[in-house]
Amino acid sequence: MSVESKPIASPCVSICALDENDVCVGCHRTGQEIAGWGMKSEPEKAEIMERVREREKGSYI
Structure with missing residues (x-):
């Protein structure tokens, strides 16, 4: 029996x-990543999400 993980939710924070740089200041995704999510x-x-975590590290917000 396989264990399925929960779907990855959008990191959108409205x-x-x-x-x-075309990166959202709220969720740290690019416009292209948002549009294709x-x-x-x-x-x-x-x-x-890995790229988002890296961008968050460099964020001033």
């Missing part, structure tokens, strides 16, 4: 504003 597989979402 602060939708892209900075000069619903069509991404769980592994692809996991990769995005």
Whole structure:
């Protein structure tokens, strides 16, 4: 029997504003990552979330 993990939820925090680098100051995803989120597989979402964590480290907010 396989154990399925919970789907990866969108990191959206309803602060939708892209900075000069096309990165949302709320969720730290790029505009392209935001637009394609619903069509991404769980592994692809996991990769995005790893990039989000790296961007958060460099954020001033």
